Amino acid sequence: MKSVLIIIFSGLFLLLSIPTYSVEDNKEIVSQFDTTFEYKTNQWESLLKLMEDCTPSDSSIIHNATECASRLSAIPNIFPMTYNRVIANYIDRYALKGKKYTARIMALASYYFPMIEDILEEYGLPPELKYLAVIESALNPMAHSRSGAAGLWQFVPSTGRLYGLENTGLVDERRDPVKSTRAAAKYLTDLYKIYNNWELVIAAYNCGPGSINKAIRRSGGKTDYWTLYPYLPTETRNYIPAFIAVNYVMHYADYYSICPANLCLPMMTDTLMLDNSLSMHTIAKHIDVSIDELRMLNPQYKQDIIPGSKLKQFSLRLPQNLTCAFLSVQDSIFSKTNETEVQTPINQAISTTHIVRKGENLGLISKRYGISVSKLISINNLRSNVIKIGQRLNVQ
Numbered sequence: 001m002k003s004v005l006i007i008i009f010s011g012l013f014l015l016l017s018i019p020t021y022s023v024e025d026n027k028e029i030v031s032q033f034d035t036t037f038e039y040k041t042n043q044w045e046s047l048l049k050l051m052e053d054c055t056p057s058d059s060s061i062i063h064n065a066t067e068c069a070s071r072l073s074a075i076p077n078i079f080p081m082t083y084n085r086v087i088a089n090y091i092d093r094y095a096l097k098g099k100k101y102t103a104r105i106m107a108l109a110s111y112y113f114p115m116i117e118d119i120l121e122e123y124g125l126p127p128e129l130k131y132l133a134v135i136e137s138a139l140n141p142m143a144h145s146r147s148g149a150a151g152l153w154q155f156v157p158s159t160g161r162l163y164g165l166e167n168t169g170l171v172d173e174r175r176d177p178v179k180s181t182r183a184a185a186k187y188l189t190d191l192y193k194i195y196n197n198w199e200l201v202i203a204a205y206n207c208g209p210g211s212i213n214k215a216i217r218r219s220g221g222k223t224d225y226w227t228l229y230p231y232l233p234t235e236t237r238n239y240i241p242a243f244i245a246v247n248y249v250m251h252y253a254d255y256y257s258i259c260p261a262n263l264c265l266p267m268m269t270d271t272l273m274l275d276n277s278l279s280m281h282t283i284a285k286h287i288d289v290s291i292d293e294l295r296m297l298n299p300q301y302k303q304d305i306i307p308g309s310k311l312k313q314f315s316l317r318l319p320q321n322l323t324c325a326f327l328s329v330q331d332s333i334f335s336k337t338n339e340t341e342v343q344t345p346i347n348q349a350i351s352t353t354h355i356v357r358k359g360e361n362l363g364l365i366s367k368r369y370g371i372s373v374s375k376l377i378s379i380n381n382l383r384s385n386v387i388k389i390g391q392r393l394n395v396q
């Protein structure tokens with residue numbers, strides 16, 4: 001009986017070991033998480049065509065605070081894996097209520113995590129940071145948010161530009177798994193230089209350094225995440241709990257009878273550089289590959305057009321077993337390419353947007369496109385004549 005009481009009281013202590021906040025606040029946060037999680041996973045239309053769900057075994061798992069805390073503490077990590085009632089809620093979302101979605105995420109993890117881990121290692125970053133991509137996008141490179149964020153790492157346009165990700169009418173490098181992961185690694189490195197604290201780095205990745213600095217000031221200079229918790233934006237309060245929960249569930253999926261879905265994407269691929277424009281639909285017609293598979297291998301192309309040219313090459317990623325087939329027919333493919341099919345989207349993208357380059361101003365841009373400066377200011381909702389390098393302007 002004594003040992004039972006010790007377990008009960010230690011479990012209660014673990015569940016209560018968090019600064020006080022209202023039940024209503026917690027419900028709001030969890031509800032927001034559920035809505036966001038559902039929104040992200042509902043964007044899996046193309047992915048689902050390449051997946052075969054593995055039905056998880058029925059099980060009646062009940063969270064035991066002491067056991068969960070013990071399992072969490074056994075996971076190597078970059079900060080203490082706290083267990084409390086907030087964490088318990090998120091574990092419940094991923095391990096029980098969202099089991100089907102977690103199974104699909106695990107399938108995508110087997111595909112994307114090796115690449116992410118290699119890049120994180122290249123930048124000297126902890127491999128655990130790969131779980132950020134799960135929280136950000138549910139590992140869907142085509143995911144987009146209502147605020148305009150896109151890709152595995154959900155870069156907003158301004159931060160994407162800052163870290164060198166191109167975004168035009170045809171190409172959005174925020175959706176390029178490799179380039180966006182490199183950009184995320186650079187951003188995380190910069191954040192760590194500011195905070196030297198991985199919990200704050202992860203939180204800042206979500207809400208930005210400004211919000212973290214504001215929370216630190218409001219807390220009287222504290223830098224412990226759980227002390228800052230009440231001062232953080234509501235969405236950011238989701239972040240560390242979700243990070244811990246994803247880490248936990250991915251480690252202990254077997255315990256919750258979660259069977260990873262089967263993902264029909266090739267693990268071995270080749271990347272070719274094209275100096276001619278080409279439609280992915282044309283490629284699909286000439287070699288044994290579906291348009292959905294091509295889109296998932298090349299998610300950065302918005303209109304299924306690879307806009308290669310002599311001035312700038314663009315990449316085409318193919319299943320390794322089909323590379324030779326493509327190379328053997330590429331001359332024929334290029335010669336038979338329907339000019340209207342490829343050139344019309346390119347012309348539309350070129351004619352409606354302009355990326356500001358060094359030395360340009362509104363006067364030069366207006367002359368180039370035959371549009372007045374006042375109209376440029378109006379259609380782009382500019383407050384002044386000041387523009388920045390990399391800024392995207394509508395020019396029609």
